[in-house]
Amino acid sequence: MPGLPRRGAEEPPDLVRALEHARILRAAGDPGGAAQVLDRAFAAEGVRTRSVAERVRFRALVLRADLALALHDEAAAERFLDGVEWFRAGADFLPRVAEALAALDDEVHRADELRDRLASERRTG
Numbered sequence: 001m002p003g004l005p006r007r008g009a010e011e012p013p014d015l016v017r018a019l020e021h022a023r024i025l026r027a028a029g030d031p032g033g034a035a036q037v038l039d040r041a042f043a044a045e046g047v048r049t050r051s052v053a054e055r056v057r058f059r060a061l062v063l064r065a066d067l068a069l070a071l072h073d074e075a076a077a078e079r080f081l082d083g084v085e086w087f088r089a090g091a092d093f094l095p096r097v098a099e100a101l102a103a104l105d106d107e108v109h110r111a112d113e114l115r116d117r118l119a120s121e122r123r124t125g
Contacts, residue, residue: 001066014053015041019060026067035067035076054100058087065114069121077118084111 018041025034038060045052061083068077088108091098101108 015045015060016056019056019063021062022060022067026063026070031067031070035064038064038067040085050121053096054087055104058084058100058104059107061087062111064116065111069114069117074118074121077114081111081115081118 007067018037022034025031025045027038041060041121053074065077065084068074070082088101088111089096091101
């Protein structure tokens with residue numbers, strides 16, 4: 001119809017917005033939807049320049065690993081926890097990353113808990 005705006009291609013969410021959206025979806029009981037939102041944002045970030053803050057990226061990785069465990073997807077949980085470990089290893093030689101991790105104590109502990117939970121599920125499952 002004339003005069004109506006055309007709907008363009010959906011813009012992939014940036015990681016900041018995706019993280020907030022995923023938190024809302026998880027709180028609403030939709031871990032699958034939350035995981036999809038983060039997956040789209042991570043895929044878009046792979047193409048774009050990585051301009052998002054280290055803190056945001058770390059939080060998103062931890063949340064995505066948590067969602068993977070909630071969805072019983074051990075392979076995805078392992079992949080995202082490996083990303084968390086890579087991030088933590090970078091703190092040894094990148095001051096920016098070290099500063100970000102220092103401010104993310106809760107998320108660092110949560111990542112450790114998730115790693116322990118994944119190991120426990122693999123032993124019992």
